[in-house]
Amino acid sequence: MISRIFPYPLLIASLVVMWMLLAGFTPGQLLVGIGVALVAAQGLAALQPAKPRLRRWDLLPKLVIIVLYDIVRSNIAVARIILEGSKRERKSGFLTIPLDLRDPTALAILAVILTSTPGTAWLDYNSARGTLLLHVFDLVDEAEWFDLIKNRYEHMLLEIFE
């Protein structure tokens, strides 16, 4: 019964917070926000998307911090390469990585991470084989990128979702 009224608790909570951030923190807006969030959650439930199961909530903040740190690092690296121009030998190229991750939500999060990190671009995912085609801006050491994605991100996402 509870899950019929509140089908997606996380979505409802995020929508209410977003509503109040935009409209102001007043009791009236809280009520309107809850109403909007409940209707939106019913709309999403009607679409019957695959429900993500989070197994390890506690690891999420760690993932966020790691990703923010990596984004800062790769921002500096890519900015330096662009400014240095052709003075330095740079090789960019494609990298195919077999993934063990199958959960659609986890894959979506991995896509967001890889895309927001300058220097890596998610190009293609083969769902039949579970291989990911990446384009890497500064492909000096293939093993290093392989290790970064398999051990740093995929490992954590596997722990969180599967």
Added chain:
Amino acid sequence: MSHAADLPVWAAIVVAVFLLIGAGLALIGSFGFYRLRSFYDRIHAPTLGTSWGTAAIVMASMFCFTVLQSRPVIHEILIGIFVTITTPVTLMLLGRAALYRDRSEGSPEVPAMDPADGVLEEGVQVEE
């Protein structure tokens, strides 16, 4: 309403530093976009602007209005969240379109299509 002149000097410096970092990253990204030669290299440059370029400007805005209005103003964070989660959609669309074109032209620079990939698999998905 509060005016920009009410901003204390120390806060103005912090805001200016964040703005310069953000604008600088966006500028470097655009410059790379102009300078790099291959399509796949070019999709990397604008991510500077969509990651910490946006983040730094958003932080400057949050800091500025939090100090001016003496209450936390954090709704700008929504801009950062939505830019971050929508960028992959455009990037994948462009990237896959380029990949598809290069593969069908038989370009040697892109990896060949996997045997299990492509027409056959997409046909199966349509039938579902």
